[in-house]
Amino acid sequence: MAVEIERKFLVKGDAWREAPAVFYSQGYLNSDKTRTVRVRIAGEQAFLTVKGANQGASRVEFEYGIPVSDARALLQLCEQPLIEKYRRKITYAGFVWEVDEFLGENQGLVVAEIELPAEDTVFAKPEWVAGEVTHEPRYFNSNLAREPYSRWK
Helix, strand or coil: CCEEEEEEEEECCCHHHHCCEEEEEEEEEECCCCEEEEEEEECCEEEEEEEECCECCEEEEEEEEECHHHHHHHHCCCCCCCEEEEEEEEEECCEEEEEEEECHHHCCCEEEEEECCCCCCCCCCCCCEEEECCCCHHHCHHHHHHCCHHHCC
């Protein structure tokens, strides 16, 4: 069983924009809080991902590569709106940060995620990392599909 340990932060400034970006389109076949089933096209690759409920900053995750043509068809079955974003991967102090710049109904939101080997792992933060939102469910991509950033009050 695979376990994902991830922390999520808001982003400030523009220094992160120097990294190359890849366009992502993703949707949720199921976005129940106890499990999600996601379809994602990332550049020229596609994936089907199943995630369990969060336990702190951890959760079970299973991800499988699928044909892009299948992913395009599955995205038509997903809850709307789809999540569209540009992702940049930035290596900093031995870890890879993934910075997501959201588009569409989530435009204006930029978050950074870091995957860790353990929840108590100590890591350095780049200067563009702001407040932590790991435990705030509204920042989960599955929730952004149901309640986009543009609708927050």
